[in-house]
Amino acid sequence: MKLFKNPILAVLPFIIALSLVSSLPVRAAASMQWSSAQQAAVDRATAADSALRSKLGSLYSSFTALQNQLQQTDQSINTLHYQNEELKSALTKQVKTIDADKISKLEQALKQAKDKYKPLMSAYTALNQQIKSAGKLKNKQLSSMLKAQADTVKIAVQIAKADIKNKEQALAAAKSKRSASQKRIRAILSGADPLRIKIKAEKSTAASLNKNISPMWRGVTQSVKSGDARKIHNDLNTLVSQLRQIQTQKQKILALENQISSILQNAKSQLAQLK
Incomplete structure (x- = not known):
């Protein structure tokens, strides 16, 4: 086995590999959830109020479920969007021929x-x-x-x-x-052009709503740190409400992409009849 004479060359492959790994998106880090220490703090804050603890537990379940729904909706939107774009490109070429x-x-x-x-x-x-x-x-x-x-x-x-x-x-x-x-x-x-314009508008609204998520989550964690059970519930409830609004916007976008897909499939069917 040949040894590297230059020690920098010896570690270069590992540096490159590390840079590639670090460039990959880390979805887990983007997920908002309480740490074990934060959960313990919530339990202590609600120890004297079992009803509030139950409500907060249910609210937190909705919070985590909404995050999963948003991720799934985003994946569905992206998948359908790329499919639509590919089909649109193919159909545009076919129309010319x-x-x-x-x-x-x-x-x-x-x-x-x-x-x-x-x-x-x-x-x-x-x-x-x-x-x-x-x-x-x-x-x-x-x-x-x-x-x-x-x-x-x-x-x-x-x-x-x-x-x-x-x-x-x-x-x-x-x-x-x-x-x-x-x-x-x-x-x-x-016929799909007005729908694409609507999608831009819905995405803009969703992005505007999404800007508030990180500050809201910081507010929730601060409430957990302070140990104020009622404030934890109120702040988390506000955050959940914001996430629901974003999910509503994303569902509108998905519905519009589905409408575009239907239009493209109609055009594809009409083209097939011309052959």
Whole structure:
């Protein structure tokens, strides 16, 4: 085994590993709960009032349950949001490529037809120019012969022009149909835009409410430290009320994300029918 000559190099892998670990989110630290010492202080504060102790115990259970609910709701919101964003991105790309293969084939068919008939068209144009030239020269025999050739070619030219026109009309109809389909699907997708605006508003309200949580929790712990049972109950009750308001906001956000999901699924279904 080779030893590191430089002691800094020897510990570098451990420093990197430690930095990676420390950068990970620590959810447990963010959870608000009483320590064993704080619980003992609460028990002492409510020793003389069993009814208050029962109420406080029930309130604390609601407090911890709400924290779990908020965490679960956040996870549900994040999961659904990312799913919606991925689906929205995929659908947006699919809308751009509606009937792309069909239109590409029609464009190719039109180009091939034009290329195919180009020599015929050129020959017909040349014949007509020759007829004009023969007329200027007053060469009746040459004019008569050229007109006979032109009349024969004219039928083929008319058929060629009709073929090209049919292909142009088919291409135009396909593009018109594609535009109508794209407009319809995009209209469905745009139905989610007002919901995203509402989500921003609900998130703003939730964030505003959340700013008060840490100060409120510090107030609860201070009440526990002071040993005032009634104040512990009141402060904790206020905090629980605040958490319930936040949970209400989060549920609104989740409901809006579900509405967006329904809109996206509708658009996906409509797109599938176009294939």
